[in-house]
Amino acid sequence: MIAKDFQFYRPTQLSEALDLLGQDLGDVKVLAGGMSLVPAMNLGIVRPDAVISLNHVSSLDPVVHDRDQLRLGALVRHRRIETDRQIRAACPLLAEAAGLIADVQVRHRGTVGGSLVHADPAANYVPVMVALAARFRLMSRTGERWVDARNFFRGLLETDVEPEEILTDIVVPAQTTSQSSAYYRLARVHGNFAIVNAAAVVAHNAWARVVVGGATAKPIVVEERFGDYGGSSVQLIDHLGDAVYAACSEALEDLQGSAEYRRSMARVIARRTVAEALRRYDASRKKE
Amino acid sequence: VKTSIWLTVNARAHTVEVDTRTCLVDFLRDDLELTGVHVGCRTGNCGACTIIMGGQTVKSCVILAADAHGQDITTIEAMSTTLKDLHPIQQEFAAHQGLQCGYCTPAMILSVLQLLSTNPDPTDDEIRLGIAGNLCRCTGYHFIVDSIHAAARRLAGTRIDMTSIGATDNSTAVTQL
Numbered sequence: 001m002i003a004k005d006f007q008f009y010r011p012t013q014l015s016e017a018l019d020l021l022g023q024d025l026g027d028v029k030v031l032a033g034g035m036s037l038v039p040a041m042n043l044g045i046v047r048p049d050a051v052i053s054l055n056h057v058s059s060l061d062p063v064v065h066d067r068d069q070l071r072l073g074a075l076v077r078h079r080r081i082e083t084d085r086q087i088r089a090a091c092p093l094l095a096e097a098a099g100l101i102a103d104v105q106v107r108h109r110g111t112v113g114g115s116l117v118h119a120d121p122a123a124n125y126v127p128v129m130v131a132l133a134a135r136f137r138l139m140s141r142t143g144e145r146w147v148d149a150r151n152f153f154r155g156l157l158e159t160d161v162e163p164e165e166i167l168t169d170i171v172v173p174a175q176t177t178s179q180s181s182a183y184y185r186l187a188r189v190h191g192n193f194a195i196v197n198a199a200a201v202v203a204h205n206a207w208a209r210v211v212v213g214g215a216t217a218k219p220i221v222v223e224e225r226f227g228d229y230g231g232s233s234v235q236l237i238d239h240l241g242d243a244v245y246a247a248c249s250e251a252l253e254d255l256q257g258s259a260e261y262r263r264s265m266a267r268v269i270a271r272r273t274v275a276e277a278l279r280r281y282d283a284s285r286k287k288e
Numbered sequence: 289v290k291t292s293i294w295l296t297v298n299a300r301a302h303t304v305e306v307d308t309r310t311c312l313v314d315f316l317r318d319d320l321e322l323t324g325v326h327v328g329c330r331t332g333n334c335g336a337c338t339i340i341m342g343g344q345t346v347k348s349c350v351i352l353a354a355d356a357h358g359q360d361i362t363t364i365e366a367m368s369t370t371l372k373d374l375h376p377i378q379q380e381f382a383a384h385q386g387l388q389c390g391y392c393t394p395a396m397i398l399s400v401l402q403l404l405s406t407n408p409d410p411t412d413d414e415i416r417l418g419i420a421g422n423l424c425r426c427t428g429y430h431f432i433v434d435s436i437h438a439a440a441r442r443l444a445g446t447r448i449d450m451t452s453i454g455a456t457d458n459s460t461a462v463t464q465l
Contacts, residue, residue: 001307001309001310001311001314002309002310002311003309004309005289005308005309006289006308006309007289007308008289008291008308008352008354008355010291010355010357031352031355034350034351034352034355035332035350038311038332038349038350038351038352039330039331039332039350042311042330042331042350043330043331051308051352053352053354053355055355056357056358079344102332102421103335103420103421103422104345104399104402104403104417104418104420104421105332105335105338105345105346105347105399105421106332108344108345109346109347109351190417190420191420191421
């Protein structure tokens with residue numbers, strides 16, 4: 001049993017949840033899938049006075065593919081993102097990263113919004129959402145605002161979400177036919193949190209963007225244009241890797257790896273991920 | 289703090305008061321005496337507490353009982369009642385020594401059911417990914433993989449319905465114990 005007692009709220013409407021957040025309930029935690037929050041409560045690391053569960057708010061789990069963008073409710077679970085054909089077709093990078101989260105049981109319960117708001121720096125979605133230029137809708141009793149993924153992650157387990165706000169929607173631009181993408185994670189055991197991970201989006205002969213997570217408290221974003229390298233993808237990959245290495249001067253350090261190891265791996269993984277995205281583009285061309 | 293919930297467990301409806309601090313695994317074990325649901329890590333890593341909720345495997349140590357309100361839950365207890373009516377997956381685990389101490393086994397069996405419900409003929413790699421959320425510290429997994437291949441062959445052509453596992457057709461099952 002969890003050591004510290006707490007109030008539990010189970011709203012069925014988003015407005016009810018937002019009203020609760022506006023009240024003085026002490027230290028409040030918003031619960032989605034709970035795959036990080038409940039373990040932390042079991043361990044006594046997080047000791048809230050009140051928990052507001054979003055699992056009974058049905059308006060938070062739609063998936064809408066609208067021409068050039070994909071809109072996900074914050075409560076959409078990883079397994080659905082992994083297996084839904086509509087999502088995989090519109091946004092293969094998102095489906096690829098979702099399928100590599102933890103294990104099947106965790107993917108059945110864990111949610112995209114919960115993972116983003118928890119903001120573990122090595123979470124699969126972190127570099128992916130930044131690389132895709134996703135936008136997040138934050139709602140409170142008094143209104144709503146939109147935040148770009150790039151400005152959302154503020155540091156270790158720290159985001160732009162204010163105490164009275166709830167992340168309700170994630171909007172991701174669909175991948176165009178001139179684009180390709182890849183996700184790669186370095187981990188000791190399959191399903192563990194990554195030591196370093198990276199997401200790359202490449203627009204053919206135009207630009208390449210790579211975002212590295214896990215190496216530093218905030219994701220590293222590097223973008224280059226093919227034109228600046230005479231169209232040479234080899235030079236472009238070299239340069240992206242070097243830029244990632246340069247940006248990693250304050251790399252994280254833990255039992256899984258030293259700061260210098262993470263920094264070196266950040267360069268390797270960034271290069272590998274961009275190369276894979278380029279390879280996929282070529283492969284898709286050959287098929288046609 | 290107490291809160292009232294209703295839920296269905298192994299086809300039986302319950303309306304109960306639970307302490308908000310109770311995790312689903314403890315509710316199932318202590319209140320409903322379904323002790324086939326095991327407690328391992330309490331952090332969602334080992335998978336010993338795996339159950340089926342809403343037709344999908346989940347880890348019941350990282351779900352609050354209060355949050356399971358309205359859910360339809362199935363535990364390993366629904367799969368068979370005696371040694372004589374073991375589910376084919378359970379029989380193949382016994383036949384191929386897919387267990388030693390047995391602590392991870394009930395949860396492992398449910399993960400196999402989940403795997404075979406969507407992938408009736410999995411490869412070695414697909415099997416290992418399917419049971420990645422279930423740690424076994426005895427077998428080294430090789431005999432578990434063998435057991436799952438055997439179960440897949442046994443169940444070939446059988447549709448597995450995750451929402452009513454007790455209703456699996458056992459008529460072809462030959463008791464091998």
